[in-house]
Amino acid sequence: MTSPAVSSRDLPHPARDEIRLEPVLHALSDPMRLAIVRELATVGDELTCSQFELPVTKSTTTHHFRVLREAGVIRQIYRGTAKMNGLRKDDLDDLFPGLLDALLGAADRQAVRLG
Known part of the structure; x- marks a missing residue:
């Protein structure tokens, strides 16, 4: 049995139960x-x-996303030709209560402190 073809526009995401604390903290450790x-939370x-x-190149922005x-x-x-980005707040709050906030x-x- 072969698996269905995956569209080049389907982006890989971890399932909720695959999200781990270490990669989340690593991702959030970068200022960009x-x-x-x-901004997504706001x-x-x-x-x-x-x-x-963002004050970085398009390729660097792509890397951060x-x-x-x-x-x-x-x-x-x-959605059409636009790549939409949304915060997985519900997943993160369920897995790590209070962490994101x-x-x-x-x-x-x-x-505020640094101006």
């Missing part, structure tokens, strides 16, 4: 990736990659 997550909805203003997706922090899906709160306080 943390900025992406903070907006509370999906955003396209082009809606983020991939790290977040592969860690299970965000979900990326195509604590990290986002700490990042907000640091941003």
Whole structure:
């Protein structure tokens, strides 16, 4: 029996039970990736990659989104030609209660402190 063909537009995501703490913390340890997550949390909805203003090249931005997706922090899906990014807040809150809120709160306080 052969498996169905996977579209080149289907992006791999870990299932909820495959998400591990170490990759999540690694993904959130980078300032650019943390900025992406903070923006998604603030907006509370999906955003396209082009809606983020990051001071890095397009290839570096793609890398940051991939790290977040592969860690299970965000979900990326195509809608037409747009790649939409959404925070997997429910999954993260169920697996690691309070972690995301604590990290986002700490990042907000640091941003205020550092100006």
